[in-house]
Amino acid sequence: MNKRRMRASLLVMLLSGVAQAQDSTGSKKDDFNLLFHTQAKKKTTAAVAELYDAELQKTFSTSFQGILSGRATGVYTIQTNGAPGNDDVGLLIRGQAPLVMIDGTPQSFNSINPEQIESITILKDAVATAMMGFRGSNSIVQITTKKGYSGPQRIEFTAFSGFSRPTVNPKPLNAYNYATLYNEALTNDGRLPVYSQADLDAFRTGSDPIGHPDVNWQSEVMKKQSAYSRYDLQISGGTEMARYYVDLDYLSQPGLFKTSADNSYNTNADYKRYIFRSNVAVDFNKYISTGLNLFGRIQNTNQPGVTTATLYNNIINIPANAYPIFNSNGSLAGSQDFTSNIYGATYKSGYRPGYERDFKVDLYVKAKLDGITKGLWIRGAGALNGYLQQNINRSKAVVVYQQRYGAAGDTSYKQFGTTQDQANGTTAGSQNRLFYTELSMGYNNSFGKNNIDVLVLANNDYRMINSDLPYNVRGVSGKVSYNYDGKYMVDVAAGYTGSERYAKNHRYGLFPAVGLGWNLTKESFLAGKTSWINYLKLRASYGITGNFNPGYYAYNQYYITAPDYNLGNSPTAALTVRQGVLANPNLSWEKAQKFNMGFDASLFRNSLDITVDYFNDKYYDLLQQIGNNTDITGANYGLQNIGKNRYYGVEVQLNYHKQAGAFHYFIAPNFTLQQSEVVYQQEVYRPYDYMQRTGRPVNQFFGYVADGLFQNAAEVNAAAKPSASSVVAGDIRYKDLNNDGVINANDQTAIGTTAPLLYYGLHIGSGYKGFDIAVLFQGAANRNIYLGNSYYEFQGGHGQAFEHHLDRWTPQNTGAMYPRLAVGTSYNNQQVSSYWVRSGNYTRVKSIELGYALPATITKLVHMQSARIFVNATNLFTFTSLKDVDPENYTYLYPIQKMVNLGINIKF
Known part of the structure; x- marks a missing residue:
């Protein structure tokens, strides 16, 4: 290739892509993660977990959090929503929400396709995160995207298509059972039934679908399953001088709502995503290198005009006998109590498109300064990230009519709602901009058996979020890593940020922060003495980290206007100016003292890898409101740095792998046992020790301790009762903890388990010749959930009832799991109590994949490097004691989806 063509090729690669820097030998070196790179695991003292691309692609999720479930110690995920494009997966690392970084810079987006990910490194202890300063307390999830390589061009194409359906569907009652239980609840309340026997018979037989409807709304407006598909194309290659990686990805995930051909627009809850990534690295000579990463993402969403959340909420919570779909004249039915017709909301309420656009550009230039001294380098880097979300409202008003019958048998229709023009407005849901700059210098060299790695840098992270004033996080940091002959290791790191x-x-x-490591297999008393210990390293670390949680310039005092400001006992009618939340000029970042100790081992000819960690993290100066305050100022108190919490526990990761001829298999269990404790919070006055939050686990449930159900009047008369309501047989009985004969707030204490949370994963798999199978189990134990409002009957006086209400207390069913029924609010039975706490323990088959790689004799015929066909499933089975709710999504939000698909991966 002549020089002109080479320069043209370099220009094309720079314009099309993102970079990976490599040293002059061509070995991989990710300069985008230079600041927070971890050394080879055998050389670091830090607590880290590493995951790689092949295993991450086996779980379907639109967010990277979802693909982490069950795969690493210290990683706890909880999914509360399954709506397309909004599979809301919360992520905690050792109990804290981590900072996410992609290619070395902090990020605000989480939707990234797994094919673009080279690895995910989870940095958990102080020495691994100290350089982040006051953004390092909560651990870091560091995502490294794929880079190019020196070699012939490779093309890889992955396509799969499948279907999704809910893991659990709520089970509302049919009209007959609903009406029967509603009458019973009214009778329990001392009121007359509203449904006659003729009404009940009509509901049961379906003889009067207009006057006595029985509509299964899930069947009417929701599909049992929905199709989805993904396509991904990767192109990579390069020369010793320049390398490139390009990826194009498309995802389509329709929702479960039915649509009508009568509409010229889509009314389903759909999600489409387009992602482009290009990574290019160029070595201009053996001293100067540069890299450019380009990332673009377009997400198009759609909702029915009433919104996905509202429609699904109505489907679940409007009773089957509320109204028919249509009246006799074909109009949409409704009533005074139910003015939203679900059929109309699904098909006739218009639609709401949404558009999300974000891009990211990373650029670095690195110079090796071996001419000054071997191993010295300097590097400048920058990243620009922009995000914009727009929502378009093209909804329509849905008018409903209640069909009525006059004394003479005539029919009339009462209208609810008014006809309006279709809405047509656009709003910016959210937008942000990030501009990150960094200047760093490093030194890496060896002197005999002494190895040293030094990194110092200065950076600035500028952010503008929505309409808030912009802010900067800036600082300097450094890290020195030393090891002697790979035997003794010391890491010292520090960050100074503001x-x-x-x-x-x-x-x-x-x-x-400081970390120490000791490789025992290098010692003479162990080296070569045992054939079954191939590697054993002890390590420990300790450091002070911070959490950036400042609020919005909360150190300034602001004033607000408000009417009716009380002067003594006389309210003023005029508009007054008064203090808002009291300023806290001493506000500071939250802090943590983090201690970690553990060991890494390889045994039995490196067939068994073991990593064990013990962590003890004390979080202090947490922002909380003071408990002892007064209303004399007339203003609300701001947050102060007063709280103290502790998280501690044990993490165990095992990986056993074996090869026997053409057959190989692996077993990789992991578990984390995590406990927390409120060390200090300034509590409000509570007269009894059992009411105190201090000393309890963080986020412990508090309420009444249930003691079964009252079975008869004699038990009611002999027991302590609430002072604010009367109780009868079938109501929940609470323990009188202070023995004063009255059930009130003084009888509330910790409810639910206080045992350590256990979360775990088990990854197993095997392969024989071209066949392979892998299964991932994921779950949690010692976990409680509070069912609360979503579990109650007849809320608001006309709300839904579910199958679990059939097993309610009656004089004939004294062993029921549910109290006696009531209409609306039952003051006694709907108190926060242990009665509504359930075990949230579960084990889920998170993913399972069966694949077959075509023989090389076949792929070569069509000039393919390889071809693999696979069947993949996510959330396939769940084992739990809960019968009618998902253990993660138990509040009747849009259901979590189980996904099954067939796909193919082709490489050229």
């Missing part, structure tokens, strides 16, 4: 979101005299802080 932000104008804090007052000037509280703006910057220092966050140091």
Whole structure:
């Protein structure tokens, strides 16, 4: 290739892609993650977990959090929503919400296709995150995207298509059972039934579908399953001088709502995503290299005009006998109590498109300064990230009519709602901009058996979010890593960071950490003495980290206007100016003292890998409201740095793998046992020790301790009762903890388990010749959920009832799991109590994949490097004691989906 053509090729690669820097030998070196890179695991003292691309692609999720479930210790995920494009997966690392970084810079988006991910590294202890300063307390999830390589061009195409359906569908009652239980609830309340025997017979037989409807709304407007598909194309290659990686990805995920051919627009809850990534790296010579990463994502969403959340809420919570779909004249039915017709909301309420656009550009230039001294380098980097979400409202008003019959048998229709023009408006849901800059210098060299790696840098992270004033997080940090002959290891790291979101005299802080490691297999007393211990390293770390949680310039005092400001006992009618939330000029970042100790081992000819960690993290200066306050100021108190919590536990990761000829298999279990404790919070006055939050687990449930159900009047008369309501047989009985004969707030204490949370995963698989299978189990134990409002009957006086209400207390069913029924609010039975706490323990088959790689004799015929066909499923089975709700999504939000698909992966 002549010089002109080479320069043209380099220009094309730079314009099309993102970079990976490699050293002059061509070995991989990810310069985008230089700041937070971890050394080879055998050389670091930090607590880290690493996941790689092949295993991440086996779980379907539109967010990276979803593909982490069950795969690493310390990683706890909980999915509360399954709506297309909004499979809301919460992620905690050792009990904290982590900072997410992609290719070395902090990020605000989580939707990234797994094919673009080279690895995910989870940095858990202080020495691994100290350089982030006051953004390192909550651990870091570091995503590294794929890069190019020096070699012939490779093309890889992956396509799969399948279907999704809910893991659990709520089970509302049919009209007959609903009416029967409603009459019973009214009778329990001392009121007359509203449904006659003729009404009940009509509901049961379906003889009067207009006057006595029985509509299964899930069947009427929801599909049992929905199709989806994904397509991904990757192209990579390059020369010793320049390397490139390009990826194009398309995902389509329709929702479960039915649509009508009568509409010229889509009314389903759909999600479509388009992602482009290009990574290019160029070595101009053996000293100067540069890299450019380009990322673009377009997400198009759609909702019915009433919104997905509202429609699904109505489907679940409007009773089957509320109204028919249509009246006799074909109009949409409704009533005074139910003015939203579900059929109309599904098909006739218009639609709401949504558009999300974001891009990210990463650029670095690195110079090796071996001419000054071997191993010295300097590097400048920058990243620009922009995000915009727009929502378009093209909804329509749905008018409903209640069909009525006069004394003479005539029919009339009462209208609810008014006809209006279709809405047509656009709003910016959210938008943000990020501009990150960094200047770093490093030194890496060896002197005999002494190895040293030094990194120092300065960076600035500028952010503008929605209409808020912009802010910066800036600082300097450094890390020194030393090891002697790979035997003794020391890591010392520190970050000095600050932000104008804090007052000037509280703006910057220092966050140091140190780690020690000892490779015992290098010692003479162990080296070569045992054939079954191939590697054994002990390590420990300790450091001070911070959490950036400043609020919105909360150190300044602001004033607000409000009417009716009380002067003594006389309210003023005029508009007055008064203090808002009281300012806290001493506001500072939250802090943590983090201690970690553990070991890494390889045994039995490296067939068994073991990693064990013990962590003890004390979080202090947590922002909380003071408990002892007064109303004398007339203003609300702001947050203060007063709280203290502790998280501690044990993590165990095992990986056993074996090869026997053409057959191979692996077993990789992991579990985390995690406990927490409120060490200190300034509590409001509570007269009894059992009411105190201090000393309890963080986020412990508090309420009444249920003691079964009252079975008769004698039990009611002999027991302590609530002072604010009367109780009868079938109501929940509560324990009188202070023995004063009255059930009130003084009888509330910790409810639910206080045992450590156990979360775990088990990844197993095998392969024989071209066949392979892998299964991932994921779950949690010692976990409680609070069912609360979503579990109650007849809420609001006319709300839904479900199959679990059939097993309610009656004089004939004294062993029931549910109390006696009531209409609306039951003051006694709907108190927060242990009665509504359930075990949230579960084990889920998170993913399972069966694949077959075509023989090389076949793929070569069509000039393919390889071809693999696979069947993949996510959330296929769930084992839990809960019968009618999902253990993660138990509040009747849009259901979590189980996904089954057939796909193919082709490489050229």
